[in-house]
Amino acid sequence: MTQLDAPPKLGRKRDLTRDPEILDAALEVLSEVGYEGMTIDMVATRAKAGKATVYRRWDSKAELVIDAVACMKQADLEPDKLPDTGTLRGDLLAMIKPRTIDESERKLRVMAGLMSLIASSPELAETAHAAIVEPRLAVNRLFLQRAIDRGEISADVDVELIASISQSMVSYRVLMLRKAMKPEYMRSVIDNIVLPAVGLGR
């Protein structure tokens, strides 16, 4: 992670334009050869940077990748761009768009590459979670809260638990079963699991 500690006044300033360039290069390489195949040299070379410049900003390959992934901002998840169809089912189904699905799947696969690192570094895990997992959960939480507010579903449901269903199912399918994240599957999860769980049975 880029640490900014004390205010460094003297000397040449970090060239802040290099950060996104390096992160972009990292994402590029990452999507081409995966985490294991990725090399700091590859990233540096592609960003026309020296290795030292990379290591000056991130302490290790893992931290660089985490930051890179964190910067994969998913525009579709921004509050003002979220659907508001009037029904929980409508909202949930509205999130099943090719672009959204695709980005999610890419994030998940990157996350997979990081799992082993995450396992041995709580702080790294936290960053990864905040960047990749949390945003998607927040969306589901919002949909559920709106449904509660409009009386569509009971206020007793465990929002946190229900919000994580679709993410769990999708992660499992993609990472463990290694199957693609198909729209049909997502629809099936919503209709057969999420909605019954909130009392909106078939």
Added chain:
Amino acid sequence: MTQLDAPPKLGRKRDLTRDPEILDAALEVLSEVGYEGMTIDMVATRAKAGKATVYRRWDSKAELVIDAVACMKQADLEPDKLPDTGTLRGDLLAMIKPRTIDESERKLRVMAGLMSLIASSPELAETAHAAIVEPRLAVNRLFLQRAIDRGEISADVDVELIASISQSMVSYRVLMLRKAMKPEYMRSVIDNIVLPAVGLGR
């Protein structure tokens, strides 16, 4: 995976007692330093074996680890030791035993370390799936089928999908949210998600 290909008659027999010793050493190291931190040398040294002896049995670090995890035989999952309480809920809840939970969690964490490898090797993924994921799924499938057979739940439910719910939720919680696999949580998943999904609402 231990390959036995052609019948090798000549020469010294492979010392079969070394297999479990090496696997145990692997599990030990694995739990201490994680997949990334683990070294074939570490495992070999700890098992008082040579690296060649390890590589004669497994083609790569990844395969060794998968086998090691697969060999964490979960006695609880063997067909004849499974509960049969007469109700789906009873069966599912009966699986929530400290020992079972603990073993599952360990397996999952090891699986996490392998994710990046799995991502780049379909066959490795298949092996890992068969060894770690599938057994647990089979149990759920069995429970569901029995419930269908006894008319407790509709024969229309998507057994495959429902069977994967608890595994998905638990994996997500452990790997992504990095929280422990508590019994309360598992009960909550069963009562609030699985059962509603098969029409056995609250």
Added chain:
Amino acid sequence: MTQLDAPPKLGRKRDLTRDPEILDAALEVLSEVGYEGMTIDMVATRAKAGKATVYRRWDSKAELVIDAVACMKQADLEPDKLPDTGTLRGDLLAMIKPRTIDESERKLRVMAGLMSLIASSPELAETAHAAIVEPRLAVNRLFLQRAIDRGEISADVDVELIASISQSMVSYRVLMLRKAMKPEYMRSVIDNIVLPAVGLGR
């Protein structure tokens, strides 16, 4: 070498007091860690200067060092301070003073550090030679010429060759044999080699 090219009128004048300070710092570091161990950063830091200030004055580490050594002005070698005893032997022996010896030895050791650079850069070699080797040769040449002029030795002697004897012997002893530059040794060289070579046998 300090290059002054065109007369720079505009802006702040180059602080000429920095030159000797940097050179002194260079000599200091040089004597502590040797040429290989010396770093431009070390020199700059010790002189409380920036690296750019150093590089504005010298094109490379090697040139800085050469200049530093060249600036170890050996007052003893200035024409008007040279001995003139009336005999070649007297002149040569008169140069054997602790301070002179010491300075020569230090110069030689620094020169050693530069050898590899010198080997790959004729111009650098030329500079180093002019700064370190030549002054000492000039003295010997002068002594020999005076001896010829006063008829002490034959005009046929190869002045250039003879002048280089003592320097050669001393360099070899210090650099190759790694022995100190003792007065006895120098006297021995003069009496047993130089003087016989010009026909002034024992």
Added chain:
Amino acid sequence: MTQLDAPPKLGRKRDLTRDPEILDAALEVLSEVGYEGMTIDMVATRAKAGKATVYRRWDSKAELVIDAVACMKQADLEPDKLPDTGTLRGDLLAMIKPRTIDESERKLRVMAGLMSLIASSPELAETAHAAIVEPRLAVNRLFLQRAIDRGEISADVDVELIASISQSMVSYRVLMLRKAMKPEYMRSVIDNIVLPAVGLGR
């Protein structure tokens, strides 16, 4: 330096054929790009070896080079191949052969590259001296001793000093003055300096 410490019985033996191959590669690279330009990777690649294999045998670039140079055995300097003309002058002149000169010059140039390292490592210096400088001195010592034995020159001459004259002059010329090691020059040194020094004046 290759250390052999305790007798290592277990495990695969060092492939002793790799040593000379690596040393040869080192000498090759050395003569092409010089000490500064030489890279361990270059040497390893050229010897079709891994870097680790090089570092397993030598602790640093410097030690590798020293050893490489030490292995530049000069066949001409072996006792039984030395000339024995019956006169000191004859013996000395007999050493002025193109091949001998050439090898000496190469050694000297390599030595130059090592000077900076030598300056900061007495043991390295010792090795370099024994490998490069000493053999040549031994030859001169032998010639002088034979001359003394046959009564050609006085037994009073400082053999050690005289033996080092030609080496000193040649080193100086090659390294400091950066001139080639010409036969005429060597003859001049013998006739004008060495012989007068032992009382065999013109």
Added chain:
DNA sequence: CGATAAACGAGACGGTACGTCGCGTCTTCTG
């Protein structure tokens, strides 16, 4: 029973990425 062949512990091998450090240049701010 001796020969043969494979397995064994140990560790060297070729290869490749790691993270560090120095060079010489470039950029920023301060006096």
Added chain:
DNA sequence: CAGAAGACGCGACGTACCGTCTCGTTTATCG
């Protein structure tokens, strides 16, 4: 604008691990 501080691109350093190969030894089976 010179100067101090320090980031930059580059590239070598020496280390560590991978998966393979070789050594000397042990252990089984075959002839």
